[in-house]
Amino acid sequence: MKKHWHEYLWVFSAIYIVLGFLNIVFAWIGLICFIVPLMGAIVNGNKSYCNKYCGRGQLFQLIGNKLKLSRNKDIPKFLKSNWFRYGFLIFFMIMFSNMIFSTYLVFSENRNLKEFVTLLWTIKLPWQWAYAGNITPWIAQFAFGFYSVMLTSTVLGMVTMFFFKPRAWCVYCPMGTMTQGICKIKNR
Amino acid sequence: MNTIKKKKADVSKKECVACGSCVSVCPRDAISIYKGIYAFIDRNLCIGCSKCVKICPASVIGMEVVI
Numbered sequence: 001m002k003k004h005w006h007e008y009l010w011v012f013s014a015i016y017i018v019l020g021f022l023n024i025v026f027a028w029i030g031l032i033c034f035i036v037p038l039m040g041a042i043v044n045g046n047k048s049y050c051n052k053y054c055g056r057g058q059l060f061q062l063i064g065n066k067l068k069l070s071r072n073k074d075i076p077k078f079l080k081s082n083w084f085r086y087g088f089l090i091f092f093m094i095m096f097s098n099m100i101f102s103t104y105l106v107f108s109e110n111r112n113l114k115e116f117v118t119l120l121w122t123i124k125l126p127w128q129w130a131y132a133g134n135i136t137p138w139i140a141q142f143a144f145g146f147y148s149v150m151l152t153s154t155v156l157g158m159v160t161m162f163f164f165k166p167r168a169w170c171v172y173c174p175m176g177t178m179t180q181g182i183c184k185i186k187n188r
Numbered sequence: 189m190n191t192i193k194k195k196k197a198d199v200s201k202k203e204c205v206a207c208g209s210c211v212s213v214c215p216r217d218a219i220s221i222y223k224g225i226y227a228f229i230d231r232n233l234c235i236g237c238s239k240c241v242k243i244c245p246a247s248v249i250g251m252e253v254v255i
Contacts, residue, residue: 007212041224045223045224046221046223046224047206047207047208047221047224050206050207050208051206051207051208051211051212051221052208057207057209061209061243072242074247075245075246075247080203080205080246080247080248085205164245165243165244165245165247166243166245167207167209167243167245168245169245170205170207170209170245170246171205171207171245171246173207176205176206176207177205179224180205180206180224180225182224183206183223183224183225184225187223187224187225
């Protein structure tokens with residue numbers, strides 16, 4: 001069976017994670033993974049991004065299935081419950097707003113740029129090697145914050161990929177929950 | 189008259205997260221994501237291979253015996 005071009009988008013997701021280790025500004029590219037699914041849901045009322053173009057989902061499928069790094073067990077009931085899915089979405093949005101606010105504080109010169117990536121919203125990882133200091137501080141601050149979001153979700157996804165089915169992340173992915181919610185409202 | 193029992197995939201629409209994992213694995217293109225809300229399985233195309241059951245990350249697809 002001939003493969004479609006979009007079946008190789010996992011390469012994009014893998015490169016994205018690597019680029020963040022080299023230069024933090026590349027983190028901005030990740031906005032594609034937020035804007036495209038949202039536009040798809042709002043404008044077209046579908047989840048074509050999740051269904052076809054999500055490189056992360058493909059990457060988990062590949063690592064979990066082809067490399068056999070997944071136990072392939074059923075996900076626990078509470079992780080697929082609506083309160084957990086929507087609760088995680090709300091938590092994610094609060095943390096995202098917090099990150100935007102930090103960017104604003106740096107932009108308005110009320111706070112200095114903090115050169116670290118925060119893993120799982122708590123663990124501060126020194127990341128100064130990926131920042132040469134030649135970028136506008138707020139642009140760098142957003143990059144550090146956004147990359148923290150992307151790295152955290154990748155790590156969480158890897159953990160659930162191992163314990164449950166490869167694409168277990170898709171069950172509680174905030175973007176997935178949000179786009180499905182938009183589609184439900186739009187196609188009511 | 190003979191009745192032949194067949195297996196067909198059955199989705200729990202309420203729990204489906206509409207990720208599309210099943211769509212990509214179905215050998216008969218029998219599955220589509222209905223308006224971004226849930227997976228819809230065309231029973232006339234489904235051959236009961238269970239690939240979607242195995243891949244579904246939410247484990248919300250089961251096999252139903254139909255006559």
